[in-house]
Amino acid sequence: MPTTACQFFYQCDNCKHLLKPKEGDCCVYCSYGNVACPPIQEGTNCC
Secondary structure, eight states: OOSSSOOOOEEOTTTOOEEOOOTTOSSHHHHHSSSOOHHHHTTSOOO
16 A cells, blocks of 8 residues: 555456446545554555
């Protein structure tokens, strides 16, 4: 997970499906991870 920026798209290595953030989230880590991305955890703007 990047610590200085958000990742908007992620392609699954197994099925090749392209994930994008759910509405209202800034990145795929906030939508699908078990913790928010580092910028959000630090209280700064994600993107």
